Amino acid sequence: MEELQLIEGCKKEDRKAQQLVYEKYARVMYGICLRYSSDRDAAQDLLQDGFIKVFLNINSFENKGSFEGWMKRIFVNLALENIRKEKTKKLYNDEDIENISDIDIIDEATGDIDRLTEDELLKMVQELPKGYRSVFNLYAIEDYSHKEISEMLGIAEGTSRSQYIRARALLQEKIRDYFHK
Template sequence: MEELQLIEGCKKHDRRSQQIVYQRYARVMYGICLRYSSDADSAQDLLHDGFIKVFAHIPSYEGKGSFEGWMKRVFINLALETIRKDKIKKQYSEDIENLSDIDEIRDDSEDDTAKISETELMKMIQELPQGYRSVFNLYAIEEYSHKEISEALGIAEGTSRSQYIRARLLLQEKVKAYLKRQ
């Protein structure tokens, strides 16, 4: 079934269309949920809630941009709402500048980083405290600016920068510890 037909079917609450959309996109959306959740059960709950929200708000999808991109936005926003509702965030007021991206996590470890699978790195990210994990995902993976993160999470830009740098440092420690065990 073509994507436009599926979207129209979902707008009409057609269960078959919804099932196909779920089967087509669940894996990708679960990856997003996993990045913002502390464990697989929480990620599964977020996935379920996310698809409910997608199907409830699909009439607002206007066909501008990719449907998958629109869905990702819905899931990310839901994850952020969940974080805000649960009030699981720590605030720090340091203002740290000149941050770099996720590749630096691997720079210090030279060629040994090839030993770290994406799954293992994802597990390390999941082990970060909730506030660090959220900021890290939004900045390093979703490519939000610190200003956008501060608005989305209701924190100061300096807090966003601080939590990002702390997340990077924790990940660097985890990578080094992992490589020593290998």
């Protein structure tokens, strides 16, 4: 079935079309969910919630742009919504990048990252504190600017920058420790 037919079927609440959309995109969307979740169970829950949201809002897709891109935005926004719900736990350190002097940025060209499997790297990203992980994913993987991230998460732009730098440094430390125990 062609993508436009699948979308139209989903708009008519056709279960077969919904199943086909799920089967076609679940792997990619699960990858997004894993990046924003602390474990596979949480990612699976996010995946299910995301597809429910996709099917409930499918009528708002106007066949402009990529359907997959539209879905990705839903999944990222849902992940961010979950993060915002937990914001009362103080996920972000409100400090500007200028105040960060205690972080030793390790040269990324160590080559160690190339020796990691995708699963090993994903596990390390999942182990990052939630605030670091969300900013790291949005900036490094989803390609949002720090200004956009600050608006999405309700934090200062400088906080977004500092969280990214801290996440990157922590990740590089994890990679170094993994290979040089």
